[in-house]
Structures are given as C-alpha cells and as structure tokens.
Amino acid sequence: xxVFSYSGTELTALAGAHxxxxxxxxxxxxxLGRRIVEVGAGVGTFSRLLxxxxxxxxxxxxxxxxxxxxxxxxxxxxxxxxxxxxxYLEDVPPDVGAxxxxxxxxxxxxxxxxxxxxxxxxxLAPDGLLLLLVPAGPWLFGALDEEFGHFRRYTRATLEQxxxxxxxxxxxxxYHNLPGIAAWFVMGRVLRQRTLPPRAVARYDRFVVPWxxxxxxxxxxxxxxxxxxxxxxxxxxxxxxxxxx
Numbered sequence: 001x002x003v004f005s006y007s008g009t010e011l012t013a014l015a016g017a018h019x020x021x022x023x024x025x026x027x028x029x030x031x032l033g034r035r036i037v038e039v040g041a042g043v044g045t046f047s048r049l050l051x052x053x054x055x056x057x058x059x060x061x062x063x064x065x066x067x068x069x070x071x072x073x074x075x076x077x078x079x080x081x082x083x084x085x086x087x088y089l090e091d092v093p094p095d096v097g098a099x100x101x102x103x104x105x106x107x108x109x110x111x112x113x114x115x116x117x118x119x120x121x122x123x124l125a126p127d128g129l130l131l132l133l134v135p136a137g138p139w140l141f142g143a144l145d146e147e148f149g150h151f152r153r154y155t156r157a158t159l160e161q162x163x164x165x166x167x168x169x170x171x172x173x174x175y176h177n178l179p180g181i182a183a184w185f186v187m188g189r190v191l192r193q194r195t196l197p198p199r200a201v202a203r204y205d206r207f208v209v210p211w212x213x214x215x216x217x218x219x220x221x222x223x224x225x226x227x228x229x230x231x232x233x234x235x236x237x238x239x240x241x242x243x244x245x
Contacts, residue, residue, distance in 0.1 A: 013198050019210055035125070062088065140185055159227055175227060177216075180226070
C-alpha cells in the first residue's frame with residue numbers, strides 16, 4: 001500500500017465553505033442509505049455532514065494521506081459508527097456492502113480511474129449507488145488543477161463513458177455551480193493562481209451559494225464548474241426509482 005502526506009491547499013481553502021458542502025450533501029442525501037463509504041475524506045468536512053445529517057449505521061472513511069488519516073480518527077474518536085481506513089478504496093473491508101460510495105472531488109485525482117471505479121463496484125451492495133462530484137469542463141484545466149493534482153476534468157459524455165466501461169449505469173448526471181466557471185477560469189487560466197484565496201471562497205460561499213443552490217434546484221444549468229452524478233451497477237435492481245440529484 002502506497003501512502004503519502006498531503007501538502008496541498010485545496011482542503012484548507014474549502015474547509016470553511018459550509019454552504020457549498022451542504023449544497024452537495026442535499027444533492028446526495030436521498031441516495032445515501034445507512035451504510036456509507038466516503039473516499040478521500042480529507043479533514044472530515046463532508047464526513048461531518050454524513051455523520052450528523054444522514055444517520056448512518058456504518059460510515060467508512062477512506063483516506064490515504066499519512067497526515068490526514070490520524071486527524072480523521074481524532075475527529076470521530078468515540079463514534080462506533082465511524083471507521084477510518086488509512087489507505088485506498090481497494091483497502092475497504094470486503095464485507096462493507098455499502099448502500100453508497102461517495103467521492104467528492106476525488107476521481108479527478110486518480111490516475112487509473114477504471115481501477116477506482118472497479119473498487120467502488122466491489123464495495124457496493126448489489127443495489128448500492130455511486131455518488132460523485134467531479135470537476136467539469138476540460139477547457140477550464142489550468143494552474144489550479146495542476147496545483148491540486150488533477151489528472152482531468154470531465155464532460156458529461158466522458159464521465160458517462162468512464163462509468164459505463166466499468167459496469168456502472170449513470171442514473172442522473174447534471175452540471176452544478178454555473179457561476180463557478182467564471183471564477184475558476186479567471187483564477188486558474190488568466191491569473192494562473194496556484195491556490196484558492198480563503199477570503200474569496202468565504203465570500204462566494206456566503207453571498208452566492210445560498211441563492212444559487214435554490215436556483216439550480218429548480219433549473220438545470222447547461223454547463224457548470226462540476227458534475228453531480230448518481231450511478232448504479234448495471235445489474236442493480238430498483239429500476240423504478242427516480243434519480244434527480
């Protein structure tokens with residue numbers, strides 16, 4: 001097992017984006033179930049929402065970084081529902097049978113996306129769901145993506161193709177956070193910044209996300225900074241379920 005120490009700035013900059021993370025959580029909430037695996041849990045920002053808001057019976061937090069896994073253990077110490085795996089998705093206990101595997105801004109960090117998706121399929125129960133948030137728009141790839149260790153940004157077509165090749169059936173794929181396109185383009189492509197300014201993130205989270213999340217609840221933007229996805233195994237049951245993240 002290869003592990004490392006996280007030295008980036010992405011998690012630090014986004015740690016205070018509480019409205020943004022709640023927005024993502026609301027997208028995923030109807031599909032979480034009781035047994036959840038979160039991949040790339042980082043410092044536990046999204047994990048805290050999963051614990052406090054979804055009421056899991058078992059939550060497995062997967063984090064490969066040497067300096068972050070101990071923080072997760074400390075943060076959720078004493079909660080018998082939470083298990084921290086210091087490693088990768090392939091290291092998740094084979095008996096987990098997850099109702100949902102959640103990966104928020106993770107797949108773009110993985111060089112071998114097929115291996116990741118295969119591991120997700122193994123971790124899921126037969127009717128389990130894969131819940132993804134990934135960066136959208138390959139043309140937006142710039143200095144921020146390079147600094148954060150991104151291998152790619154997705155279009156709806158390339159994401160659906162990757163999922164299909166791994167035996168997943170995309171149930172709902174939608175663009176997310178339309179104004180974020182302009183912000184990411186200016187910072188990453190024009191200004192060539194190597195980090196997200198925490199104050200700018202805080203202002204966006206406070207003044208833009210509340211009204212934007214309500215707008216995009218009722219209007220699906222044709223493009224967005226990210227893609228939100230619900231996918232099931234191709235052999236999964238539950239064909240009559242409605243998927244609308």
